[in-house]
Amino acid sequence: MAAHLRTYSRATRDALTLMGGQIRLARKQRRLSEAELAARIGIARSTLQLIEKGHPKAEIGLVFEAAHLVGIPLFVADPSDLPDRIAPVEDKLALLPRSIRQRRTEVVDDF
Template sequence: MASRTRTYSKRSAQALRLLGKQVRLARKRRGMSEAALAERVGIARSTLQLIEKGDPKVEIGLVFEAAVLAGVDLFAPEASSLAPQIERIDDKLALLPQSIRKPRGEVKDDF
């Protein structure tokens, strides 16, 4: 069985590269070496290099942790403002159906 190479949309790839570059810029502005940030995150230096290159195969939790420890604002400048945003999304999700199913067939509404 041949393995398939995962492809990503151009927008996803650009977003990953942007976040990686933001991590690198923030790390350098703080005067942190790759080794120092990698140690704080608990990863190998090579994994941090992948994060900074925007590699999509790196676990998202590691990417976010590296970003936060480097000083990158994720979604909001204040960490305390994330909780209200999460609550608003939870409220919206509560109003939607629990599951989404494909329609069984076409609706015949021509009377």
């Protein structure tokens, strides 16, 4: 059985490469070895290497943890501001339907 090969958009690949590079740069600027940062995150050094290369299979939580530990801002400059940013998103989501159903009939919009 052939494995499904997932393709990623150019923007996604570039963003992963950028985040990985920023993590690696910040780690080196803080004079942390790969082994030291990996130990702080609780992962293998090889997993950190995948993160720093921008590999798309790296868990997003691990990428965010690595970024946070080396001082890369995630969405806001001050991490203590994150909870304040969550509430407005949750408020907007509460106004929308819980699920989106696929349309049963095709909409004819060629006037």
